[in-house]
Amino acid sequence: MRLGFGSLMTLAATVIAGVLSAGVPAGADPVDSPGVVLPAIKSPDGSYIEKIEVKDSRNVTLSVHSAAMNKTFPVDVLRPTDTSSPRPSLYLLNGAGGGVDDASWQLRTDALQFLSDKNVNVVQVIGGAWSFYTDWIATDPVLGVNKWQTYIGDELPPLIDAALNTNQVNAIAGLSMSGVPVLDLVIAHPGLFRSAAVYSGLTQTSDRVGQDMVKLTVETWGGGDTRNMWGPTDSPLWVDNDPYVNAEKLRGTNLFFSTGNGIPGVYDLPGGKFRLEAPSETPKVVALGSVIEAGVEWANQNMEKKLDSLHIPATFVYRDSGTHSWGYWQEDLHTSWPVLAAGLGI
Template identity: 70%
Template sequence: MQRRSIRRVVAAVLCAVAASIVSGIPVSAAPVGAPGVTLGSVTSPDGSFIERMEVTDARHLRLFVHSAAMNQTFPVDVQRPADTATPKPALYLLNGAGGGVDRASWQLRTDALDFLSDKDVNVVQIIGGAWTFYTDWVKPDPVLGVNKWQTYIAEELPPLIDAALGTNGVNAIAGLSMSGIPVLNLAIAKPGLFRSAAVYSGLTQVSDPAGQQAVKLTVELYGGGDAENMWGPVGGPLWAANDPLVNAEKLRGTHLFVSTGTGIPGIHDQPGGPFRMEKPADTPKTVALGALIEGAIFVSSHNLQARLDQLGIPGTFVYRETGTHSWGYWQDDLKTSWPVLAKGLFPQP
């Protein structure tokens, strides 16, 4: 009789496990190898949710987040702090124009994760959004689709990340190149959500002719989209509404870091160097293009600094004597910016 009872219990457990597999409901909200991670049933206010998770090891995992605003699921790569016994802050990292879905990403091109591994912070890498400027587009684009990236990053993702990782709700954000505008605009749109913001070789103004041309080249020439589907006709009110220079007053209270080179080739611009993505024979051409981009960003960064100075808003601006638009400099700049990021992530009482 006792054996039959034991067999019934075992059978019941196996049936429960089988049912959970068939229904897609995880047996455990925190699989072995992901301590402190809880998927649960948390949703964002608009119904966004985490579909599932893949665990690489105890500190690295990929979340698959369904965005209600875009009706699409995107991966989010996470590096957990070494100590998860108490809630820790989160540093959101944005990639450049490729959105991190190509070879040009923080994870593949730099030692950013190694550098941040002892910083007691959750590192949250946004994946997706290539050529979109991580903004909310006014219309769906035939090539680039539906884009509501500001809503995703500012509204949908944070409550999911906080619940899943058990963060303390304190955030900072950093990004390079195309991400310069959205990093600043996210800080402007949601004051206090990101207490520090760092921009590496990123455009910082878009309602002037040079900025407008840079945006159009990114969206249309490289991305194949239509910039009017993003912010309406060029020069229209939405271009000014999304210009950090115009809206700089709303950056008050955010710890700011902005860096750029001059466009003069430097240490990371040698053919065959560890940060070069092109064939050595193509390096001179790539460096020349990077020099033009960086030179324009150099001017844009000075304009932002002048505006902040006019408003009495502090910011840390680093102008390297050399350097074009490439990953070696962004790796260096991330490390240089850490004290500024840390001011927001670990505020002193």
């Protein structure tokens, strides 16, 4: 559907039963906070929650050790208002900066305020800058070890479910760089995420344009080497990780896509609320954002045609203006909520 504007349960239960029976990792102390516990959990793969920092009655930060990357990452969580019964979870991915910089959902939008009354755990994944949240085949001299699909799709959910007493129903959303990984996580983990939303996100990787956009992010801006990610561009991994090529595997998921068209709009004015750069730099940044957004719109149109040909329903929103900017993504999150909520059972 296009708008004019512009059996995991069993597996999860098995995993959680296993982790709850394992030993407490060194240095992990119980946490006394309503609805949030640090149980004696250590996943069969070796991942575990090192500690839980309770910021207030609604906000906690989990320090999660990834066995795949042998590193600990923060996960910021907004808890539901009502935790009297298990609630679903919405995983939010940031853009190219991985949420470790100033460009994050929490700092640049009203996402947490908007979601605060939705009775959902908002799980904000932190880390993974320039990585495309994928599993790299080699350690990169600049970007290090990256096994993000394993972390987000395998390691994190059972730990989240155990610590927060969720109902094991999930949705996922992400912007910009996160477009491909959001869809790839749905494809690689059938049933884990019942809804998926992509805001101004790339949706294909194995054609020349898609590969150039991936390289622009990873290499030009991130300083990494895509050969350490998926190998040379003729490697089958570029196809294996292409949501457009593997779109059939998106069937059964509530899908939402949104994009602008590259024409500057209301959120592209110098000094605006959502601008990160100095006003004098805005024309240059907007020009780059226009090019990126035009490419994203092209990729989204391709994905819409592909899904239509497969008779897979999806919601596509094409804004009549807008570049690659946070103001539009805030609006898109609001617009996508009915699609996300449908999968979450809210």
